[in-house]
Every structure is written in structure tokens, then in C-alpha cells.
Amino acid sequence: MQKQTKAIRIQAERSHNREHSVPLYLTSSFTFDDAEEGRAIFAEEKAGNIYSRYMNPNVDEFVAKMVMLENAEDGLAFSTGMAAIFASMAGLLKAGDHIVASNALFGSCIQILTKITSKWGIECTFVPGADIAAWEKAIQPNTKFFFCESPSNPGLELIDLPALAELKKGRDIVLAVDNCFATPILQTPLDLGADLVIHSATKYIDGQGRVLGGVICGKKVYLDEIRFFARHTGPSLSPFNAWILSKSLELLDLRLQKHSENAQALAEALDGHEALNAVKYPFLKSHPQYDLAKRQMKYGGGILTIDIKGGFEKVVAFSKALKIASISPNLGDSRTIMTHPASTTHAKIAPEDKISLGITEGLVRIAVGLESIEDLKADFLQALNAIK
Ligand SMILES: *Cc1c(COP(=O)(O)O)cnc(C)c1O
Numbered sequence: 001m002q003k004q005t006k007a008i009r010i011q012a013e014r015s016h017n018r019e020h021s022v023p024l025y026l027t028s029s030f031t032f033d034d035a036e037e038g039r040a041i042f043a044e045e046k047a048g049n050i051y052s053r054y055m056n057p058n059v060d061e062f063v064a065k066m067v068m069l070e071n072a073e074d075g076l077a078f079s080t081g082m083a084a085i086f087a088s089m090a091g092l093l094k095a096g097d098h099i100v101a102s103n104a105l106f107g108s109c110i111q112i113l114t115k116i117t118s119k120w121g122i123e124c125t126f127v128p129g130a131d132i133a134a135w136e137k138a139i140q141p142n143t144k145f146f147f148c149e150s151p152s153n154p155g156l157e158l159i160d161l162p163a164l165a166e167l168k169k170g171r172d173i174v175l176a177v178d179n180c181f182a183t184p185i186l187q188t189p190l191d192l193g194a195d196l197v198i199h200s201a202t203k204y205i206d207g208q209g210r211v212l213g214g215v216i217c218g219k220k221v222y223l224d225e226i227r228f229f230a231r232h233t234g235p236s237l238s239p240f241n242a243w244i245l246s247k248s249l250e251l252l253d254l255r256l257q258k259h260s261e262n263a264q265a266l267a268e269a270l271d272g273h274e275a276l277n278a279v280k281y282p283f284l285k286s287h288p289q290y291d292l293a294k295r296q297m298k299y300g301g302g303i304l305t306i307d308i309k310g311g312f313e314k315v316v317a318f319s320k321a322l323k324i325a326s327i328s329p330n331l332g333d334s335r336t337i338m339t340h341p342a343s344t345t346h347a348k349i350a351p352e353d354k355i356s357l358g359i360t361e362g363l364v365r366i367a368v369g370l371e372s373i374e375d376l377k378a379d380f381l382q383a384l385n386a387i388k
Pocket of ligand 1: 153
């Protein structure tokens with residue numbers, strides 16, 4: 001069966017009501033026929049639901065679909081993307097271990113790796129992610145974890161995932177990839193040699209900006225350790241959010257095709273505009289890693305960036321001139337969103353690091369939605385014409 005069929009047809013068991021759409025199992029715990037059954041289920045001698053902190057039919061259905069889409073052995077859902085990312089580290093690492101991470105990471109990931117994991121004696125070396133030799137140089141005898149995003153938020157930097165997987169071969173290092181921007185529709189990092197793939201399900205997996213969620217898919221040996229951490233510390237996904245996210249996966253393939261088609265068309269329409277220093281999009285020939293993008297990704301994805309001449313003042317004027325696009329820190333929504341990373345999502349990054357990551361005062365991230373592309377092109381062009 002094709003993945004798209006499974007994304008629609010994988011379904012939690014029907015109840016005696018024989019509902020067509022999956023019901024919402026909004027319950028904290030489950031019941032046992034008698035105390036003996038409770039004992040047997042707790043002892044794992046018999047299958048059965050116990051308590052929604054670590055098992056729930058809606059959550060399990062969502063995870064089963066994600067595991068299928070990412071070609072994974074195992075998976076686990078979380079309350080948010082950040083909970084998933086932190087759990088991957090807290091579950092697998094101990095004091096004295098060392099992480100190597102790409103410096104182009106989501107803002108909160110940088111906070112975790114500089115201010116939180118370090119409290120427990122886990123140090124991190126940041127490297128320019130596209131430079132595989134820099135990863136190799138950063139490896140220490142105690143390096144246990146590689147972490148990166150591809151494409152990165154907001155710089156749209158790509159990591160050569162097979163090359164990174166090759167580098168860690170024969171070493172006791174877990175390669176974890178934040179696949180938030182690409183989704184399993186555009187790339188499946190586990191097939192390229194990663195051990196874990198992590199998502200903020202809040203973004204494209206929900207797709208309509210309604211709920212928060214996170215998920216990790218990957219090798220069972222690692223998921224077992226992460227599951228132990230999560231079961232006892234409780235960063236669980238709510239059944240309601242899982243119900244929404246599982247429904248959303250039915251349309252993920254269709255949505256990502258359309259997001260990518262719209263983003264490609266908008267990038268081409270804005271490229272070269274006189275109010276801009278640059279337009280960046282993985283499937284624009286001018287992207288410095290265009291060949292890698294074409295090799296590694298099925299489509300270019302739904303995100304592009306523009307660098308507006310004249311800095312923050314012009315960005316503000318541009319945001320006021322937009323009539324359709326929302327101004328919000330989210331992405332992956334059916335509604336087009338513009339974000340100014342330097343003052344919002346990436347505001348806490350040191351000024352010198354912002355420069356090296358290309359997060360300039362004029363940089364605007366556009367998460368292209370599913371509106372008519374003609375309307376979007378007209379909206380962005382009139383707003384740019386208004387500030388030139
Ligand atoms: C939003 C985002 C996260 C964090 O996810 P939450 O669901 O908001 O916790 C992590 N990584 C990337 C790339 C993101 O865009």
C-alpha cells in the first residue's frame with residue numbers, strides 16, 4: 001500500500017458504535033475487568049491501555065502514521081517540538097557526554113544547548129552545519145550526539161545528511177535531525193543515515209496553526225531510552241491534539257505539494273525586486289546549496305526568506321503594507337505568515353552570531369500558505385513597491 005493511502009487508512013480500533021472517523025479518547029486512565037487483569041497489564045503479560053501519560057489510542061494512531069511516513073522502527077509523541085528535542089538529549093545523554101550541533105538552529109534549541117544541558121555537565125560545540133570537515137574536527141572521545149536542522153530556521157541552510165551519517169559511522173554517536181521544515185513528504189532523514197528524526201508537529205504536521213505537538217521517530221534502541229525518560233517525566237501529547245494531528249496527516253502530502261508550489265512561485269516573483277538585497281529558497285538556482293537541495297529534497301518546501309533593504313524600519317513599513325499575510329511567529333499554516341526572526345524567534349541570539357547566521361535586521365521569513373498564488377504575489381509585490 002502507498003504511504004498516502006496508509007496516512008488516511010491507519011486508524012485506531014473502532015468502538016462498538018462503528019464510527020467512521022476516529023473518536024476522541026479524552027480520558028486520563030483506562031479500566032481493568034478485575035484486579036488480576038490490572039496486575040497482568042502492568043506486568044506487560046497482557047496488552048492494554050493503562051494511563052494517558054504514556055499510552056492513548058489517539059496518540060498511538062498519530063505515532064503509527066508518523067513512524068510509517070518516516071520509515072522508522074519506532075516513535076514517540078510529545079506535548080511540543082521542544083519537549084521532543086529536550087527528551088532526545090535527556091533520555092540518551094549523561095554528565096560528561098558531548099554534543100556537536102549545527103549553529104543554525106531554532107532559537108530555543110540554542111538556549112537548551114548553551115544554558116540547560118550544560119547544567120548537567122553536557123557540553124556542546126557549535127559548527128557551521130554545511131561544513132562537514134568542521135563536524136569532524138569538533139568530534140571528541142566523549143561525543144555522543146549530533147544535532148542539526150535541514151533546511152534550517154530561518155537561514156534555509158542545508159546539511160548534507162548522507163555525508164554527516166558517513167562521518168559518524170563506526171562511532172558511538174546518535175545523529176538526530178530536526179525535520180520540521182521538510183516534513184517526511186520532502187525528505188526522510190532516516191533513509192539518509194540519521195538515527196532519530198524530530199518534529200515540531202505544531203508546524204506543517206498540524207498545518208492549520210491550531211495545536212502544539214512534537215514527535216521523535218527512529219531506531220528502537222534509542223526510542224526505548226527516550227520512552228523511559230518521557231514515561232516518568234510526563235511531556236506527553238494530549239489525546240485531543242493527537243486527534244487533530246492524526247487527521248492533519250491525511251492531507252500532509254497534498255498540502256506540502258501546494259505549499260512548495262506556492263513558495264517556488266512567490267520566490268521567483270520576488271527575486272530581483274529593487275527593494276530587496278536577496279531572496280533565498282532551496283529550489284532557486286541562486287541558493288548556495290541548490291544541487292544538494294535538489295538531491296536531498298522532493299520539493300523546495302513552503303518557506304522562503306527575503307532580505308529587505310533599509311533594515312528594521314523598512315521591515316515595519318512592509319509589514320504594515322501587507323494586506324493578506326499575517327504577522328506571527330508561527331509557520332506551516334494554511335495562512336501565509338511573515339516573521340521577523342531578528343526581533344522575535346531569534347531575538348535572544350548574540351548579535352555576532354546573528355550576523356554569521358545571516359539573520360540580518362532586514363531578514364523576513366515567509367511561510368507561504370495555501371491561498372491563491374495570484375493573490376499572494378499581488379500582496380507581496382504591492383507591499384514591496386510601497387517601501388522602495
Ligand atoms: C517551532 C520549531 C521548534 C519548536 O517546536 P514547538 O512545537 O514550538 O515546541 C523546533 N524546531 C524548529 C525548526 C521549529 O521551527
